[in-house]
Amino acid sequence: MKRKRIKYYKVPLYNAQKEFLAKKDVLGKYIPVSWSKNSVITAVLSAILIGGYGSKLDAQLNDNVKKEDLKEGKKQLDQNKAVNLFPPLFEHGEGKGAIGCIVTAPPVFISEADAREIIEEECRKAGLTFDKHDFEVKDVAVRERNERLIEVYVNEKEGKEKNKKLTEEDKKRLEWYIERMQGKMLKLDGYNSKIGFGYEFISNEEYNDVDSMRDENDKLDLVEMSTVTEFNMKKAGQKLRNVLRKNGKFPSVVFYDPLVNMLDDLGVKKDLSWADRRKITGEKSRNLLRAQVLDFIDWYKTNNLDGK
Amino acid sequence: MHFTLHVTADCNMRCSYCYSPLKNRSEMSDETLSNTLDFASTLSPENTGIIFFGGEPLLKRKLIEYAVDECKKRKDKHGYNYHFKITTNGMLLDDCFLEFAEVNRVIVALSFDGVKNAHDACRSDLAGSGTFEKTKEAAILLLKYQPFASVLMTLNPETIEYYFESVEFLHKLGFRYIIASMNYAGSWQDKHLKVLKREYKKLAAWYERSTIAEKKFYFSPFEMKIASHIKGEEYKCFRCALGKKQVSIGPDGTIYPCVQFVKDGISNKDYSIGHVKTGFDGNKRNKFYKLSQKTDDECEKCALKVRCNNSCSCLNWQTTGKFHKVSDFLCEHERILFPIVDKTAEKLYRLKTPMFIQKHYNPEYPLLSLIDESL
Numbered sequence: 001m002k003r004k005r006i007k008y009y010k011v012p013l014y015n016a017q018k019e020f021l022a023k024k025d026v027l028g029k030y031i032p033v034s035w036s037k038n039s040v041i042t043a044v045l046s047a048i049l050i051g052g053y054g055s056k057l058d059a060q061l062n063d064n065v066k067k068e069d070l071k072e073g074k075k076q077l078d079q080n081k082a083v084n085l086f087p088p089l090f091e092h093g094e095g096k097g098a099i100g101c102i103v104t105a106p107p108v109f110i111s112e113a114d115a116r117e118i119i120e121e122e123c124r125k126a127g128l129t130f131d132k133h134d135f136e137v138k139d140v141a142v143r144e145r146n147e148r149l150i151e152v153y154v155n156e157k158e159g160k161e162k163n164k165k166l167t168e169e170d171k172k173r174l175e176w177y178i179e180r181m182q183g184k185m186l187k188l189d190g191y192n193s194k195i196g197f198g199y200e201f202i203s204n205e206e207y208n209d210v211d212s213m214r215d216e217n218d219k220l221d222l223v224e225m226s227t228v229t230e231f232n233m234k235k236a237g238q239k240l241r242n243v244l245r246k247n248g249k250f251p252s253v254v255f256y257d258p259l260v261n262m263l264d265d266l267g268v269k270k271d272l273s274w275a276d277r278r279k280i281t282g283e284k285s286r287n288l289l290r291a292q293v294l295d296f297i298d299w300y301k302t303n304n305l306d307g308k
Numbered sequence: 309m310h311f312t313l314h315v316t317a318d319c320n321m322r323c324s325y326c327y328s329p330l331k332n333r334s335e336m337s338d339e340t341l342s343n344t345l346d347f348a349s350t351l352s353p354e355n356t357g358i359i360f361f362g363g364e365p366l367l368k369r370k371l372i373e374y375a376v377d378e379c380k381k382r383k384d385k386h387g388y389n390y391h392f393k394i395t396t397n398g399m400l401l402d403d404c405f406l407e408f409a410e411v412n413r414v415i416v417a418l419s420f421d422g423v424k425n426a427h428d429a430c431r432s433d434l435a436g437s438g439t440f441e442k443t444k445e446a447a448i449l450l451l452k453y454q455p456f457a458s459v460l461m462t463l464n465p466e467t468i469e470y471y472f473e474s475v476e477f478l479h480k481l482g483f484r485y486i487i488a489s490m491n492y493a494g495s496w497q498d499k500h501l502k503v504l505k506r507e508y509k510k511l512a513a514w515y516e517r518s519t520i521a522e523k524k525f526y527f528s529p530f531e532m533k534i535a536s537h538i539k540g541e542e543y544k545c546f547r548c549a550l551g552k553k554q555v556s557i558g559p560d561g562t563i564y565p566c567v568q569f570v571k572d573g574i575s576n577k578d579y580s581i582g583h584v585k586t587g588f589d590g591n592k593r594n595k596f597y598k599l600s601q602k603t604d605d606e607c608e609k610c611a612l613k614v615r616c617n618n619s620c621s622c623l624n625w626q627t628t629g630k631f632h633k634v635s636d637f638l639c640e641h642e643r644i645l646f647p648i649v650d651k652t653a654e655k656l657y658r659l660k661t662p663m664f665i666q667k668h669y670n671p672e673y674p675l676l677s678l679i680d681e682s683l
């Protein structure tokens with residue numbers, strides 16, 4: 001008996017979930033017999049299928065919406081059509097990375113300002129401009145206000161809860177809690193009030209808020225305390241998109257920071273200085289964001305939202 | 309975040325593979341419990357998982373009731389949220405506790421190794437007699453209250469020949485969630501590997517038959533391996549994050565990175581990462597976490613590296629004394645299991661078996677399955 005590595009292992013001949021769900025209406029084709037006899041299950045299943053699983057499936061569903069709309073005549077494809085269509089998340093870049101005391105390959109972040117410049121420049125070329133910035137979406141909270149916890153933490157900070165002396169650190173921690181429990185509404189980075197369409201870029205500063213948003217599709221998430229902050233921008237992007245789509249009032253496209261990691265990507269070129277690494281990685285990241293925007297513009301034109 | 313509370317190191321059974329030492333068996337006091345809840349609730353106020361663990365936690369039933377009550381008070385006062393689980397050997401499981409569990413939503417998991425020959429070979433009472441009959445009674449009672457309860461089976465070299473028979477038995481008894489763990493610290497030899505392979509092949513055929521027959525079940529070794537391919541990147545989330553997503557609290561309030569490190573709650577303090585009264589020792593916690601993220605040299609170049617169970621630091625430490633060094637048996641086990649599971653999954657996929665497709669590809673499968681069961 002011994003440890004023995006395997007040099008080669010063939011890729012199993014069954015799809016990964018992402019590939020599988022990208023096929024059109026695939027889950028609806030394979031329903032267990034016992035389920036098909038159960039009207040409640042079939043109803044829930046159809047609702048789930050209509051709700052969509054991921055960007056690709058959603059894009060297909062959106063295609064269907066488009067065909068129906070077209071059948072009804074061009075006049076229905078007016079300003080309001082943006083409400084019926086909802087762009088998928090355009091995936092370029094894994095959006096994964098971590099920062100903190102034990103991370104050796106930090107990602108390079110794209111600032112809000114840089115992102116706006118890239119997004120608006122490409123959109124402008126396609127005839128889409130945004131007349132409003134930081135446009136508040138009144139009924140989409142990225143953070144629910146929690147009165148009860150605010151009260152608890154304020155009391156504790158003021159020494160009413162426990163008879164103990166608070167250290168500076170305790171106070172700082174409590175202040176942070178109090179701040180976290182205040183409500184905060186989503187603000188779209190850009191919004192075109194004429195056609196009623198906006199965009200939002202998820203940056204590292206906004207990540208925590210979006211990540212902790214409640215989406216009905218979410219399973220219970222474990223809350224993790226760590227000195228390392230981990231990012232999954234793509235997942236957060238998908239979540240925000242789902243929330244906006246469900247809300248329905250503010251059709252918008254969501255972009256995310258692609259997060260290229262400094263070492264991961266340049267691992268081979270070990271002799272590069274950090275400044276050079278940062279530069280090359282930053283460029284790579286910006287190109288990935290640009291690719292997200294270009295995909296969106298394709299989608300925007302394909303769906304006749306530009307009115308041509 | 310999850311907190312496994314070792315409410316007592318004592319037990320009313322004497323299993324041959326138990327890692328809770330016989331001497332110095334300490335217990336958690338009301339005060340330590342209260343401090344633990346304070347600590348846990350502040351760390352993750354919105355979702356605190358409390359797992360009652362032992363020894364045998366039901367020996368401290370009053371403390372468990374007190375804990376649940378305290379959590380209720382904290383919930384009412386501060387809005388904190390809790391969910392509870394308990395892992396028991398079933399000897400003290402009765403209607404009264406199960407009613408309490410129902411009211412307070414305490415999920416009960418039962419340790420049960422399967423058929424009599426397998427179970428009684430290792431799991432005996434204080435007098436040295438097998439506990440199969442009593443555990444079976446407890447299982448039937450539990451399933452009456454919690455039809456979706458999990459059963460935890462431990463596989464040993466001496467009883468590995470009953471693996472398939474035991475899984476089939478537990479499934480027929482009514483368990484749908486079968487969590488099977490190897491006793492990696494057992495004295496495994498080459499002769500056992502042959503039997504293990506044979507048993508996994510029988511289990512593969514059973515898995516295939518049951519899936520085609522649209523039976524609903526979760527059999528952990530197969531489901532996890534299939535998920536490791538199907539979920540791709542996401543599967544990494546299941547990997548060990550020692551001392552970050554869950555921690556163990558010893559009877560005296562000492563915090564440990566995982567269950568195996570607690571032992572009697574006294575003698576293994578080198579591995580403590582803090583105390584509920586004073587909080588985490590950040591340096592030690594990070595040191596252990598960092599060690600847990602290392603990969604065994606042998607695994608580094610292995611084609612199975614990402615899918616393999618090589619990252620469980622707790623298991624590695626228990627068997628080799630190092631966080632990242634896997635045991636020979638773990639490696640052999642993985643190399644036996646992967647090809648068998650993948651072949652089964654490939655076949656079920658090729659046949660587009662509806663239950664396989666829904667179970668593994670439909671993100672809403674748990675919800676649909678629950679509706680199916682309850683109507």
Ligand code: SF4
Nearest residue numbers: 319321323326363397
């Ligand atoms: S029931 Fe659990 S704690 Fe008790 S002796 Fe057996 S393995 Fe150990």
Ligand code: SF4
Nearest residue numbers: 005607610613616639
């Ligand atoms: S199969 Fe063995 S060598 Fe390969 S990753 Fe697993 S434990 Fe490591």
